[in-house]
Every structure is written in C-alpha cells, then in structure tokens.
Amino acid sequence: MLTATRTRVCQGVIDKRLEQVSHRRAPVDEVMALVERYRRRQAGWNVKPFHAWYQRDGGKRSYTWIKNQLQEAGVVQKAPGGGKHRKRRTRAAGPGMMLHQDASTHEWVPGVKWDLVVTMNDATNEHYPMRLVAEEGTASSFMDVRDVIRQRGLFASLYTDRGSHYWYARKLAARWPRRTPRHLARPWPAWGSR
Numbered sequence: 029m030l031t032a033t034r035t036r037v038c039q040g041v042i043d044k045r046l047e048q049v050s051h052r053r054a055p056v057d058e059v060m061a062l063v064e065r066y067r068r069r070q071a072g073w074n075v076k077p078f079h080a081w082y083q084r085d086g087g088k089r090s091y092t093w094i095k096n097q098l099q100e101a102g103v104v105q106k107a108p109g110g111g112k113h114r115k116r117r118t119r120a121a122g123p124g125m126m127l128h129q130d131a132s133t134h135e136w137v138p139g140v141k142w143d144l145v146v147t148m149n150d151a152t153n154e155h156y157p158m159r160l161v162a163e164e165g166t167a168s169s170f171m172d173v174r175d176v177i178r179q180r181g182l183f184a185s186l187y188t189d190r191g192s193h194y195w196y197a198r199k200l201a202a203r204w205p206r207r208t209p210r211h212l213a214r215p216w217p218a219w220g221s222r
Contacts, residue, residue, distance in 0.1 A: 054089070054097075062094065063101040075104055119151055125184045126150040127176060131164035147172040150187060156180070 062082075070078045075095045079087075082094060098104040120126035128150045131143045143164040147156045157175040161168040169188075176183065 054093075059097050059101075062089075062097060063103060066098055066103055071103070120149075120184075121151065123149050123151050123154070124180060126187055127156070127173075127183045127185075128187045129169060129172060130189055131161075131168075133164075136160060143168070145169065145172055147176055 066073075066078060070081065075091065075098060078098075079091045079094050082089070087094075095104065099106055126149075127147055129145070129147045131145045133141055133143050135141050136144060142160040142162065144158060144160055145164055145168045146158045148154060149156065156179070157172040159168060159172065173186070
C-alpha cells in the first residue's frame with residue numbers, strides 16, 4: 029500500500045515536459061549549417077556583424093540565439109566580463125580619518141520630497157549628523173561638517189559625490205576657473221584636511 033502511494037506521488041511530481049524536446053528547438057542541420065557558414069566565411073568576425081549578414085540572407089533567429097550556438101560550438105569565445113560599474117575603494121584605516129557625505133531625495137514625509145543629508149565615518153559606518161533639507165547644497169553640507177568638528181574634532185578627508193557645491197564642475201567652467209576650489213573645499217588647506 030505504501031509503495032503504491034509513493035509511486036503515485038512520485039509520478040505526480042515528475043514534470044513530463046522535461047522529457048520532451050521543445051517544439052521551438054532549432055533542427056540540428058540548421059545549427060550545423062550556421063556554424064559551418066561562420067567557419068568558412070566569417071571566422072574571426074564578431075557575432076554582431078555576422079548576425080547582420082545572417083539576417084540580410086533571410087535568417088530569422090535572434091542575435092542571442094546565434095551567439096549562444098556559436099559559443100557552444102567553440103568557434104566564438106565568450107567575452108570577458110565587464111568591469112564593475114562602481115569600483116570599490118579601500119576604507120579609511122581608522123575612525124575620523126575620512127568622512128563620507130551624501131544625500132538622497134525621497135518622500136520621507138507623505139506628500140513632501142526632501143533631501144536626507146547624511147555624514148558618516150568611512151571606517152566604522154557610524155552615522156554622524158543627518159538632516160532633512162529642502163535641497164542638498166552648500167549650507168546643509170557646511171552645517172553637517174560644522175557639527176562633526178564640534179562633536180568629534182577635525183577629520184583628515186571628506187569623500188563626496190561630484191556635486192557642484194563640493195567641487196569644480198565642468199559645466200560651470202565659465203563662472204569659476206579650474207583651480208578655484210568650490211565653497212566646501214576652500215577652508216580645508218588651512219585645517220590641514222583634503
């Protein structure tokens with residue numbers, strides 16, 4: 029009785045679709061002809077121009093399908109993975125060496141969008157001042173830097189995004205010469221910070 033029940037349960041769990049060949053699968057001779065055509069005429073080509081040529085000759089398969097077939101046949105190498113979008117930098121060695129300041133616009137209160145400006149210790153991820161402001165700018169950045177200096181003392185460096193209130197921006201080149209630091213960077217040489 030138990031064996032019969034197990035057999036029925038196991039048969040109910042088996043997906044019979046996995047045993048069947050897909051009706052959309054390309055015929056083997058089509059794949060072999062495609063690979064042979066690439067070897068004879070376009071060996072060494074990138075897949076993109078080969079796919080354009082294939083479509084001009086009436087081919088109906090997608091670029092991805094052709095690329096996958098050529099890679100499976102070993103006639104086209106897989107491209108190396110691209111670099112990371114954001115390169116990871118090493119963290120500061122100890123607390124107080126580097127601060128990280130950034131802002132995020134969000135509807136923190138229903139119906140009102142504000143910027144949350146956060147200043148944090150890069151080494152420990154400890155959050156220092158945080159404040160909601162109408163728009164991130166020089167004043168809000170200076171307030172957070174002032175609060176950190178009052179509570180914790182001077183820091184060695186500040187890591188930020190490329191906001192124009194922090195650093196020279198190319199779009200503003202006509203207004204400020206390249207060597208002129210922007211508002212937030214001006215007092216740092218006097219403090220011994222960068």
